[in-house]
Amino acid sequence: MNEMTPPKTERTAALKGLGSARKRVEDARFTQGKGNYVDDIKLPGMLFGDFVRSPYAHARIKSIDAEKAKALPGVIAVLTAADLAPLKLHWMPTLAGDVQMVLADGKVLFQGQEVAFVVAENRYIAADAVELVEVDYEELPVVVDPFKAEAPDAPVLREDLAGKSEGAHGPRRHHNHIFTWEQGDRDATEKVLASADVVAEEMVYYHRTHPCPLETCGCVASMDKVNGKLTVWGTFQAPHAVRTVASLISGIAEHNIRIISPDIGGGFGNKVGVYPGYICSIVASIVTGVPVKWVEDRMENLMATAFARDYWMKGKISATKDGRITGLWCHVTADHGAFDACADPTKFPAGFFNICTGSYDIPVAYLAVDGVYTNKAPGGVAYRCSFRVTEAAYFIxxxxxxxxxxxxxxxxxxxxxxxxxxxxxxxxxxxxxxxxxxxxxxxxxxxxxxxxxxxxxxxxxxxxxxxxxxxxxxxxxxxxxxxxxxxxxGPVKNCDILGLGMFDSCEIRIHPTGSAIARLGTISQGQGHATTFAQILASEIGIPADDITVEEGDTDTAPYGLGTYGSRSTPVAGAATAMAGRKIRAKAQMIAAYLLEVHDDDVEWDIDRFAVKGAPERFKTMKEIAFAAYNQAIPGIEPGLEAVSYYDPPNMxxxxxxxxxxxxxxxxxxxxxxxxxxxxxxxxxxxxxxxxxxxxxxxxxxxxxxxxxxxxxxxxxxxxxxxxxxxxxxxxxxxxxxxxxxxxxxxxxxxxxxxxxxxxxxxxxxxxxxxxxxxxxxxxxxxxxxxxxxxxxxxxxxxxxxxxxx
Amino acid sequence: MELHDEIRIEAPKHEVYAALNDPEVLKAAIPGCQELNKVSDTELEAKVALKVGPVKATFGGKVTLDTAGAPDRFSLTGEGSGGVAGFAKGGADVELREDGNATILRYAAKADVGGKLAMLGGRLIASTAQKLAAQFFENFSAQVSAGREFS
The missing domain is CATH 3.30.365.10 (Aldehyde oxidase/xanthine dehydrogenase, molybdopterin binding domain)
Known part of the structure; x- marks a missing residue:
């Protein structure tokens, strides 16, 4: 019945599992220009949105006259804050517990800020109409230097926060101050520094830069008024979180929202945040009843969607004469721009910057981070790093x-x-x-x-x-x-974003002929998940990676997860994949034992099969087990071979x-x-x-x-x-x-x-x-x-x- | 951005000064000027089409003159907006000095630009402004000297 068994090395190699330099399965379509990105999505009757943006970094808006723009043939609508206000969508929550204007509400706070959203029949008309919207600005004094932001006479940037002395992360001491975050032991550290042999002191600046993914941010929102279902295709690094947040903001029931992240052309943190373009496209689709596409251009991406870094890190490090480090002190002035839209776990307003003791055994340390508002674009995302870790590594x-x-x-x-x-x-x-x-x-x-x-x-x-x-x-x-x-x-006990615990997930379905599909709560932006997660699974369940489809990004089909950023896919979703694989294997073991007419404990795993202990010639391959799982009545075992795992890691x-x-x-x-x-x-x-x-x-x-x-x-x-x-x-x-x-x-x-x-x-x-x-x-x-x-x-x-x- | 230069105009000082206050002369001299109207003795309104690198726009603006030192010197301040293309504001101090039958005009100007104009044209603005200023004075000087020949 069983074929001749090839040697173990050959069977292991055939799986292309862990350790295999398997070619990326994604590249067949990417290298041939056959990827399917947001801007490739074309729906019947689709309209196009484009933003009127502020040329000023800080100005009051005296009036917005959109009449000429509306009169242009092909223009469907021009949305301003006044149109969004009745829906309470002219402001939106940020990932850092702050709020951000969707469209300028009375004033603008950074150059490139969204002022009005033009919806037109095509992109060209939308761009022409943007030039016809007349906005009357009254210029206000600008703050670009974070050290001047907290001067007593510094201009008030966030008038909406007037009188609020308590922010999302504790007390605010000035109208342009966001938070102070302290870690470590201040007294002990200062004591060590005061009596140290040597203390080196320096200001280390990690300048403001930008993830600049080759594909800019964008979305297509489509409200189906017949079945009440909203579908949004977008450049989202965390589609499930977007669905939950969209539901909470809009009041649309979560089962009526479907978020799809298609192929993403690089994210690097830039696509974690929620941007006004998404909200405006969704509103425009709800209002017009047809799909609305918004895709930013390169300038918009660089000047308005999330930047990275901008940390002024003042450090003191002490040591003995022979070079044994005794203490580390750090104060950061963090320039967050006009709105605090950092993408950090809720309890970590400066991310994991407290990894700044680095690779060194430093007995005592103290860290304080002060976040301030300036007239710059909001953001502060982790540009290809875990939250603020690259700042910390550069500092130390x-x-x-x-x-x-x-x-x-x-x-x-x-x-x-x-x-x-x-x-x-x-x-x-x-x-x-x-x-x-x-x-x-x-x-x-x-x-x-x-x-x-x-x-x-x-x-x-x-x-x-x-x-x-x-x-x-x-x-x-x-x-x-x-x-x-x-x-x-990260561990749900201390990591969440907007209250959503940062676990992740994998769901596996083995097909009767022994191939499989695995769906995950993460989303690849070029990392090659379809290649690597199949490899993890191949080693766990003995099905060749080439026979495993990996699918992500569609919230209607994938299990819930917090997405891909901060190098969390392999540590969290990769672990979920292995755990789900082990559940599959546990059931497969029972099926194999039944087929081999031995006790469950009398079979053992052997690369791609279960064999009877001590009698390796008696075995059932995963292929045989999969077929039996669906097509053979096995007493006490449900048909089918599926598993799901939600993994909450015990540590980073x-x-x-x-x-x-x-x-x-x-x-x-x-x-x-x-x-x-x-x-x-x-x-x-x-x-x-x-x-x-x-x-x-x-x-x-x-x-x-x-x-x-x-x-x-x-x-x-x-x-x-x-x-x-x-x-x-x-x-x-x-x-x-x-x-x-x-x-x-x-x-x-x-x-x-x-x-x-x-x-x-x-x-x-x-x-x-x-x-x-x-x-x-x-x-x-x-x-x-x-x-x-x-x-x-x-x-x-x-x-x-x-x-x-x- | 700062600009300064010195040029020689073949006309006496009072004629140069008068021409500098003549909207028709200015309109003909300012590159891309579509409209120039005197609102009062010290205020002008202008519409100027400009191209800086990839940014092309029509700027509407106001200019205010300070003639306290006339005819030896005067200064002006102005600001203009080109919608999504951005905005500009600035000022200039102009000094006129007799040199025989000619006049030496010396100016120092300071300008700030914002919006797309600054972002896209940033590295081109100084050279463009220099070029525009040179063109203005060339046109201006031609008109003033021509006026002398025909009057």
């Missing part, structure tokens, strides 16, 4: 360098001296986290050896001599980083890595060349090495952009100076460095398959590596800190200020 990795300079020590040695040791895990950090696992010394030693660190330092010293002797105008910088991330939010996961960047800098032109970039990642169990490598390349390239040129810059009038790709740096193949990737494996002890998540590590780790390389090149000339982005002009200026131009 700069502070380590600054301390090394104060101590006159090699910073690689300083790191190694202070790493949390392998035997200290699970490690309780001074700022409240429990690091699940790590082996930092092993990774660090491997990295230093791989790049021949000692040799590089010798070469650098020689170059410095040559430079001083006038033989060269190029310096060498060696940028070191050892980062620790905190990802996989803590991926880490060691990155080293070697950079050549031309002091006369400010140009740089990345000579070598080595990235060692430990993300626990590796599901697909090829996808990991791709993730590292992508994230490191974003990190390169951020560190070396990318920014959202404002002038003093609140004009966005970098709202096009002419000024906003996105590296092309020309600028992108070559990367060498490497790994160690320290599985997460609490994750079912030991995986930790990797998508965001390269962004978190590479930014300090690039930046530290720039700083390191000038260390010999007395540079301790200069702010990113390190574009050619800023590097030239640094060289100039250090007197290197003669």
């Amino acid at each position: 990795e700069r502070m380590i360098e600054v301390l090394a300079i104060r101590l006159g020590m090699d910073s690689a040695e300083l790191r190694a001296k202070n790493f949390i040791r392998k035997d200290q895990f699970p490690y309780h950090s001074a700022l409240g986290w429990e690091y699940d696992s790590g082996d930092y010394h092993t990774a660090w030693d491997k990295a230093l050896k791989a790049v021949d660190y000692e040799g590089l330092r010798r070469e650098q010293a020689q170059r410095l001599e040559d430079f001083k002797a006038g033989k060269t105008r190029k310096l060498i910088g060696i940028g070191l980083t050892h980062f620790t991330e905190i990802v996989g939010a 996961t803590y991926p880490f890595g060691a990155y080293i960047c070697v950079m050549e800098i031309d002091v006369d032109t400010g140009e740089h060349e990345i000579r070598q970039f080595y990235a060692l990642d430990d993300c626990g169990t590796r599901i697909n090495p090829m996808i990991i490598e791709g993730q590292v390349h992508g994230g490191a390239t974003e990190g390169y952009a951020i560190a070396m040129g990318q920014e959202i810059a404002y002038d003093e009038m609140g004009n966005v100076k970098t709202a096009t790709l002419m000024d906003f740096f996105l590296p092309t193949a020309w600028e992108t460095p070559h990367y060498t990737t490497d790994f160690t494996v320290t599985p997460s002890p609490h994750h079912p398959i030991g995986a930790k998540g990797v998508g965001e590590s390269p962004n978190v780790g590479s930014v300090p590596a690039f930046s530290n390389a720039v700083h390191d090149a000038f260390r010999a000339f007395g540079l301790t800190q200069t702010h990113m982005p390190h574009d050619h002009w800023r590097i030239w200026r640094t060289a100039h200020e250090l007197g290197l131009h003669g």
Whole structure:
């Protein structure tokens, strides 16, 4: 009956399960231009929306005259705050417990803010009509500097909050103050700093930038007035949460709302938030009874939808004379823009920034974050990182360098001296986290050896001599980083967004012929979920990954989940997938035992089958079991083979890595060349090495952009100076460095398959590596800190200020 | 953004000053000027079509003159709005000095721009403004000297 059994290695390979460099199944359609994105959706009679946006950063609206626009043939409607007010939709809740104007209500607070929504028969007419809407503004004083926002005479930005001394995260001390968030032990830390051998102090700025996904944000809203059902296709990183929030805001019953995230062309945090375009499209579809599409253009994306970072981090770090760190103090001034629309778990207004003790065993620490309002776009999302983790990693990795300079020590040695040791895990950090696992010394030693660190330092010293002797105008910088991330939010006990617990889910249905479909509460934006989750499942249930369809993004079919951001898909939904797989296997075991006429406990799992213990020639493959599950009456067992798992992780996961960047800098032109970039990642169990490598390349390239040129810059009038790709740096193949990737494996002890998540590590780790390389090149000339982005002009200026131009 | 320059106009100072206060002369000299009306002795209203890089718009604006130092110097302030294209505001100090039969005109202007004009045209604005100013004075100077030849 049973065919000849191929060897175990062959059967394992055929599954393309964990560890297989399986090609991405998504790429067949993406590389042929056959993806299906929001803007590809075309429905009969569909209308198009476009925004009138404010040219001012702060102004009162005296009047809006839309008559000329309405008279333009093809224009269906022009919505303003006055039209949305009766529905109470002119303001909306943000993910951070604040409120945000959907359409300008009396005033505008940032350049590019949505003022009116034009609905027309096509995009061209909508764009023409936008120009015909006449808005009379009265200019108001602008606040772009977060340190001036809290001056006693600073203009009042949020008039709607007048008299509110209590915000979503505690007391507000000024009309432009949002919250103060404190962690750690202030008194103990200040005491340690006061009596320390050495204290290094520095202001570290992580500038404002933007996730800038290639596909901008957008949606198609379609209200079916016959069956009362609202369907919204959109660029949503968390479709289920969008459904719940949409229901709560609109009053439409949740079963009558269907949210669909089709293919998404990159998210990086930009597509987590709720934007006025979604609300206006939905209202417009309800009013007109036909579908309405809204897709922002590049400028709108860069100037109005969620930015990232803008953290001014003042740090003090103390140590003994021989380099043992004794304490860390940090105060952050966080520029949140005009509305607090950060996407952080509710109890964490500064995200997980309290991971800022990094990879180091720091006995005592104190952190305070003050959020302030300015006349800039709202946001503060986690751009390819877990909530505020990249800010934290940049801060500590700069502070380590600054301390090394104060101590006159090699910073690689300083790191190694202070790493949390392998035997200290699970490690309780001074700022409240429990690091699940790590082996930092092993990774660090491997990295230093791989790049021949000692040799590089010798070469650098020689170059410095040559430079001083006038033989060269190029310096060498060696940028070191050892980062620790905190990802996989998260345990429902302390992580929720708007009250929605941050678990995730997987539902598996095995078909009678032994193939399967798995649906998850997450949504891929390019991460390759359809490839990797099938691999997790293949190893769990013995069905080849090629025979498993993975589906996400449709709230009518997928189980509830909180979506994809903060590297949470593998730690949370990946765990749910493994757990659901194990439920399938448990039932399969009973079926196999029945078919083999033995007791349940007398069969054992063997890659893709259950075999009788001690008699491996007697077995049932998963294919046979699946068929029997549906087609054979088995006493006491229901027909079918399905399972669902909702996974609430017991802890976060803590991926880490060691990155080293070697950079050549031309002091006369400010140009740089990345000579070598080595990235060692430990993300626990590796599901697909090829996808990991791709993730590292992508994230490191974003990190390169951020560190070396990318920014959202404002002038003093609140004009966005970098709202096009002419000024906003996105590296092309020309600028992108070559990367060498490497790994160690320290599985997460609490994750079912030991995986930790990797998508965001390269962004978190590479930014300090690039930046530290720039700083390191000038260390010999007395540079301790200069702010990113390190574009050619800023590097030239640094060289100039250090007197290197003669 | 700041602009300053010095030019020589082949006409006596009082004629140059008069021309600077003549809406017809100004209208012909200002590049892209579609309308220019005197509201009072010290106030003008203008409509000017401008193109800065990819942004093209018609700006409506007001100019206020301060003639306290006439005819040796005067200053002006103004602001204009081009709808979604953005807005501009600024001012200029103009100084006239006799140089034989000619006049040396020296000006220092300061302008701020906002909206799409600043975002898209940012890197082009200074050079565009310089070009427009040069064009204005070329036209202006041509008209004033021409006026002399024919009068």
